[in-house]
Amino acid sequence: MYLYTWYQWLLFFFIYCFIGWIIESTYVSVRSLHFVNRGFLRLPLLPLYGSGAIIMLWLSLPVQGNLFLVFLFGMLGASALEYVTGYAMERLFKMKYWDYSNNPFNLNGYVCLTNSIAWGFLTLLLTEVIHRPLEWLVLRLNVTVCIILVIIVGIIFVTDAIHSTKEALDLGRILETMTKLKSELDEVQVQISLLKAETAQKVSDIKTETIQMATSLKDGTKVKISSLKAETASALKESALVERLQSLTETKEKLTGRLTSYRKGILRRNPTASSRLFGEALRELKEYSKKYKKS
Template sequence: MYHYTAIQWIFFFYFYCFFGWCFESTYVSLKSRKLVNRGFCRGPFLPLYGSGAIMMLVVSMPFQDNLVLVYIAGCIGATVLEYVTGVTMEALFKVRYWDYSKNKFNFQGHICLGSSLAWGGLTILMTEFIHKPIEHLVLSIPDSILTPVTLVLTALIGADFALSFKAALDLRDVLE
């Protein structure tokens, strides 16, 4: 079972937001052969990755001793998160940030079976391999350092999110 303070959970969220931004921006940049800053926010973080990582940790907690159940929980949890995020962002901003319409067994283009199955595997990868060294690192940081760093990140990320949200609403108004 994971036993973290609220500050540690928040820091994990920010870490995985940054990790997700690095991963996706690198992948898309290499694929398009030019530098691409991926994501909703302006800064180097993708909240969907942070949310996904935290969700994977939370839904897998009761099943840590059973990889099959970790897999199933990851499939379901991530698919629900992806669907709700996709529908919400499209409703708010009138823009689709991803589209699975061309994939087999998709639902409204927001989710598809292939991705859902992959989320289960990624949940196992996350809980068994990725998170353990990150957990060790974060737990080794004294609270006297982790707390102020997390609070500063909260202010910076909150301001970036607010500005990005406003810009997305402005873009929506232009598109309408």
């Protein structure tokens, strides 16, 4: 049952990637009340499920026939794969493409007890029910046909993976840049507020001194000139800050405008995605995507 050639293993991998996509897309679509092309790739393939299925098959070989051990090994193996994949993707792309932080008994949001148990039952279903007819079909395919299928699907798969990886990296950079822009915008706005308050206080102090010390028209004129100079200097500084604020706002709007490509891309395919480092920016991007969709 498990003595397959390299191209048969690859074909099984792609088949289970597709089956995983059906399971995930159906589940998320039902919860979202609209169709969701679930996954990291644009293709109807979920590599995590394909890799998980291969691991399940390998781990169940030594304990074949013992349903409890098949369940246990499948649960542990698939959960380990899910954790490592989730951890690596968050470090690389600055985002969690699935997050179980709100689920009980979760481990850093990458895995949770409910899903791990589901992996165990899925291993039983896979090894005892699903894999047998697929094995019968694949083993009866002509060698040439099997290799051609693997090459064609493999080329499309790799091309999509490269494109999706670039898209995810770009999205991570946008989140990081928008977070920095938000910090700069807040800082400039605070500086403008402080400058206005400081200018008002200085002018008030000068006018108070004028009332107390003015004994002649000459003194009043000097105070008026001092007040005018203070207001002018503050106005110039405020003008520079306002220009900086406008420049930052325009940059942020241009950056946000790039999200049109993500509206039907990674954000749409991963509605539960989260970001520990750039959570606020991600929420803003998701809100923008919703507004863009409605408009």
